[in-house]
Amino acid sequence: MTSGGDRGLSGEQLKAGSLRDPLPIAALAFAAFGSLYMVVNAVTLIDQRRALGQPIAKWQAWVLEGTSFAAWLALLPFILMLAARLVSRPLPLTTLGHAAGCIVVSLVHTALMVGLRIAAYALAGDHYAPTERWSDRLFFEARKDLITYISILAVFLVARQLVAPRMAIRPSPTLEAPLIEVRDGSRVVMLQPDEIDWVSAAGNYVELHGLFGSELARRKLADMEAELAHHGFVRVHRSRIVRRTAIASTETKQSGDFEITLRSGAVINGSRRFRQNLLQDAFRG
Template structure:
């Protein structure tokens, strides 16, 4: 019986995390929507204040419709943007090519945004019994919107990339914990149990229903099979050199191979042990 470290939580996907990666994705997208609402609120009041300063009274309802229809259109265009970022991003695509491809995608995504925005405004104006005309201050509404959409798309791509990166890191499984090497081996001797430091055990040999443990120049008998002891000591650097013997690898000082392929190992105590050729790679690897 060996001493082993207690088990704990792995902190992985089903460990200490309080919610799933899907939930985290929706939460972050919700934050993105809230940010958009805050922005259009600022834009609306800034627009009304600027127009009032020029002596032009603006109906707040129309100001809100202008901004909200644009935001609603971008929320829909977020869907193709999401998949575009997932497919075109480092390390799948180099930074240069990813930047160029996303710049090309600005055009179709901007046209999609404009089409949806205009459709929403036509519907809203129709419901209010009014007529909407797609225009701009410079007389080129499509070009005017495209210029604004370039900046919006770049910001959206960077935000989506950050969200996907955060979710991927959150959902990644925790690295597997390597088994901890035992510190001692409990060896029963009548009513007494000795806890032998593993680092002081030189080798172990099968002896019928027992194993013989070489420790500090002594030979201690322990009721166990060699296979069971091998399993317990494998993570502590012990290796089989013969069907009936294990050695602590860092106690091996020299390996001498015979013509037959068998070999001898010289231990730190000066003792020489015979090894079988089928196990030679255990100490030479």
């Protein structure tokens, strides 16, 4: 399940995991529609400049549009991973995170795009020199980049919704699984164990995460772990437990800690101290 020598998923499992993971689906969708958009923009630019009596070399039009798209493709993994990390966070934190992410992405996109254009023009024996000031350029690109950034987030959220029915369809058990009671004051929510992807400690509460969003319950994580252990939940951090069948992949860092990507697209951190729990559970299966 983990990176390097620990990636023990079979080909069928990897294929099934990809079909239920919104990240590669969103990436492929953006690449496909982005390619089409790039072609349309390049052809339109050539036609418009010809109509205005200011013709542009075809290679220049393709470089101008292609470098922007190439820069977006380079930034796409960062944007999607940020979206996956923030998808289950409170709305204010999600909004703040994406606002900061959009600013960083726009600055990097503009710098990378201009750098690629300078290199491409140099290879063609020409010189690329924008006439506008950098401040004007950044503001102009920021308006377009905001729309593209939001579009990528929208594609990710749509992909996440599309895979949700696949994740919800499970074989009917012979005996109905017991419901987990989530009580917070006078409010009670009943959840099936396989509806819960992971649980995190939150002070005197635990927070349950899944396709339903998140629910707070005034319970200890240790008690929750004991109740869910028979349903395939393992501790991966002193403040987190996760349902093993909700895991799409894991990646080990140099420190020995690891990142867990869930089939929902969410990404959570695991501690090397509890890494053996996943391995032991895999051997039992």
